[in-house]
Amino acid sequence: MLATLARWFGIRTRRTFRLAVRGMSIFIAACGVFAVNLLMELHKFWWAAVPSAVLVIVAIVEFVLADYLAERSYPIATEQKLDLLERQLGKDAVAILARKLDRTIQSFQACDKSKISGTIHIVVELLPLPELKTRRGLLQLTDYVGPYGGSKGRITTLEKGIVGRCARTGKMESVNFDDVPEYRRRMVEEFGFTREEAEMHTRVAKSYLAEPLRLSGAIIGVLYFFSTEAQVFPFASSQSHLESQAQDFVDVLKTVSIV
Amino acid sequence: MASNAYADLAQEYYDPFHKTCRNFDAATKSALARKTFALPDAGLILEVGCGRGRCQEFLGVDKNRVVQLDSSREMLDLTDRESALVRILANAACVPLFDSQFSAVVGFLVDSFIGLCFFAEAYRLLLPGGMLLVTTPASEWGQALRGQQEPEVSSARFVTKTGQAVFVPSTLIASARILEMLSYCGFQSISIDTAPLPVGIEPISADVERAACIYGVAVHELPLVYLINATKPG
Numbered sequence: 001m002l003a004t005l006a007r008w009f010g011i012r013t014r015r016t017f018r019l020a021v022r023g024m025s026i027f028i029a030a031c032g033v034f035a036v037n038l039l040m041e042l043h044k045f046w047w048a049a050v051p052s053a054v055l056v057i058v059a060i061v062e063f064v065l066a067d068y069l070a071e072r073s074y075p076i077a078t079e080q081k082l083d084l085l086e087r088q089l090g091k092d093a094v095a096i097l098a099r100k101l102d103r104t105i106q107s108f109q110a111c112d113k114s115k116i117s118g119t120i121h122i123v124v125e126l127l128p129l130p131e132l133k134t135r136r137g138l139l140q141l142t143d144y145v146g147p148y149g150g151s152k153g154r155i156t157t158l159e160k161g162i163v164g165r166c167a168r169t170g171k172m173e174s175v176n177f178d179d180v181p182e183y184r185r186r187m188v189e190e191f192g193f194t195r196e197e198a199e200m201h202t203r204v205a206k207s208y209l210a211e212p213l214r215l216s217g218a219i220i221g222v223l224y225f226f227s228t229e230a231q232v233f234p235f236a237s238s239q240s241h242l243e244s245q246a247q248d249f250v251d252v253l254k255t256v257s258i259v
Numbered sequence: 260m261a262s263n264a265y266a267d268l269a270q271e272y273y274d275p276f277h278k279t280c281r282n283f284d285a286a287t288k289s290a291l292a293r294k295t296f297a298l299p300d301a302g303l304i305l306e307v308g309c310g311r312g313r314c315q316e317f318l319g320v321d322k323n324r325v326v327q328l329d330s331s332r333e334m335l336d337l338t339d340r341e342s343a344l345v346r347i348l349a350n351a352a353c354v355p356l357f358d359s360q361f362s363a364v365v366g367f368l369v370d371s372f373i374g375l376c377f378f379a380e381a382y383r384l385l386l387p388g389g390m391l392l393v394t395t396p397a398s399e400w401g402q403a404l405r406g407q408q409e410p411e412v413s414s415a416r417f418v419t420k421t422g423q424a425v426f427v428p429s430t431l432i433a434s435a436r437i438l439e440m441l442s443y444c445g446f447q448s449i450s451i452d453t454a455p456l457p458v459g460i461e462p463i464s465a466d467v468e469r470a471a472c473i474y475g476v477a478v479h480e481l482p483l484v485y486l487i488n489a490t491k492p493g
Contacts, residue, residue, distance in 0.1 A: 110375055110436075110440045112436070176376060178264070178350075178371070179427075181264070229374075229430075230430050231375045231430075232374070232375055235375045235376055235443075235444070236375060
């Protein structure tokens with residue numbers, strides 16, 4: 001719920017989340033201090049305890065809870081990637097990657113290109129769990145290019161989805177669904193999602209493609225495309241063409257110091 | 260394996276109650292009668308999306324040459340059906356058989372699985388010189404009824420005898436795009452013929468009449484079925 005609320009307010013990174021909480025805390029604290037002073041002047045000492053309590057709560061939220069929530073939602077390693085993208089590289093790098101994604105989509109053949117959406121995911125470290133000391137996930141690096149899909153910053157674990165499967169196997173992966181019931185069933189049975197998670201995704205898509213991004217033999221990310229047209233992938237592009245496109249993306253990511 | 264959208268429909272799919280399907284059958288027969296093509300006279304024939312099987316009815320081929328394939332267990336289980344060498348439960352876009360084994364891949368009303376993957380799979384399964392022969396509802400007919408928005412654009416609505424609405428996957432592709440797909444997959448000698456409903460066929464489906472009305476043409480002038488014929492280079 002918190003994540004949904006944050007997204008609703010346009011908060012997608014640790015930095016914006018912390019800034020938002022800090023700004024809200026300062027505003028509430030200022031109001032609280034004013035109220036305490038006012039009530040003290042009026043000799044309503046017991047009533048002054050109410051805004052004083054609010055001040056204590058705000059202090060706990062700002063100095064304890066906000067850091068905990070930020071750490072939980074936006075792990076440092078992931079945040080560093082987003083910071084690099086957003087702070088150091090700015091919009092130019094995002095625009096370069098988006099243009100490149102669009103050119104890749106336009107290079108697909110024998111299909112309706114206007115129905116294809118695409119993005120890039122990169123492998124990031126996630127906070128360890130008690131039973132899992134090292135944990136990796138996939139961070140959506142750019143907004144989707146194309147008619148469907150969400151915005152950057154989304155994180156999925158390697159156990160989920162065709163993107164996770166691609167990052168695990170290191171091979172090009174594709175999947176086609178005939179209809180929504182088949183999508184719902186296979187997302188749960190084959191792709192590691194719960195029914196609720198499957199419902200949150202774009203269900204009109206029918207054909208999916210994921211191509212690994214490699215650097216020195218290691219999988220560093222995944223190129224991801226989907227189409228609302230049936231049976232587009234994997235045949236809309238040759239394997240050699242896809243691999244060459246993936247290498248171009250790796251070169252761009254290297255140049256802008258994302259990997 | 261694809262979801263079995265045809266499970267609720269199988270027992271009555273071939274019933275005269277489903278007038279649109281019967282109109283498609285009439286258009287298919289008429290198109291096949293007009294077409295002069297030579298189906299290979301030897302080798303196995305894979306009938307994709309076979310339902311109860313139409314190879315002998317439409318093409319008059321020997322049952323011992325026919326391998327029937329459908330992704331619906333209920334369709335393959337229909338008792339009133341054409342005989343075949345073997346029946347396979349599988350998706351036509353992902354057939355669990357080895358390459359280059361069939362002299363022909365045929366299918367009648369393949370809109371539930373038509374697409375780039377199906378054409379690529381048919382190409383893989385065909386022997387060099389083998390023939391692809393399929394029919395599918397004309398996109399001109401469907402666009403008039405379905406519009407452009409998902410999911411309506413890629414599903415067909417059947418109303419069963421009990422009044423239940425059943426939606427099944429149905430992709431309608433313009434003939435120019437089909438041509439592009441077939442060429443891209445490597446097929447040659449590609450022809451796509453458009454067939455309307457023959458004159459004298461009764462009853463005419465309300466969906467056919469409505470589409471003709473939208474275009475302002477007579478029902479017998481409305482493109483109803485594409486007959487697609489292509490060859491894998493020898």
